[in-house]
Amino acid sequence: MNAFAALADDTRREIVRLVAKNGELTSTEIGQNFKITPPAISHHLKVLKSAKVLNMKKEAQKRIYSLNGSSINEMEDWILDIIDLWNRRLDKLDRYVMKIKKERARVKK
Known part of the structure; x- marks a missing residue:
C-alpha cells in the first residue's frame, strides 16, 4: 500500500x-x-x-x-507539483478570460 x-x-x-x-x-x-x-x-x-x-x-x-521524514517529503513534493500544475493552468485560464473581456470591451465601443 x-x-x-x-x-x-x-x-x-x-x-x-x-x-x-x-x-x-x-x-x-x-x-x-x-x-x-x-x-x-x-x-x-x-x-x-x-x-x-x-x-x-x-x-x-x-x-x-x-x-518517516523522507516519505513525508516525497508526498509533499508530489502535492507541490500538483499545485504548481494547477496554478499554471489557472493562470492560463485567467489570461484567456482577460483576453476575451478586452475583445468584448472593444466590440462595445
Whole structure:
C-alpha cells in the first residue's frame, strides 16, 4: 500500500497527526487517544509502517513510532507539483478570460 492509500483512512490520518505533534510515541500512547481496540490500533500502525509513513523502533517491550521524514517529503513534493500544475493552468485560464473581456470591451465601443 502506498502512503496516500494508507492516509485515506481517518484514523490513520489522526495517528499521523498525533505522532507528528509529539515526535515519538509508543503504540500504547497512541492507542490511549482512540476509542478502538489495541489490535485495531496495531493494524493501523502496521499499515502506516508498511506504507513507510511511520518508522518503528523497538526498545525492550516497547514499540516507538515516529514520522518517516523522507516519505513525508516525497508526498509533499508530489502535492507541490500538483499545485504548481494547477496554478499554471489557472493562470492560463485567467489570461484567456482577460483576453476575451478586452475583445468584448472593444466590440462595445
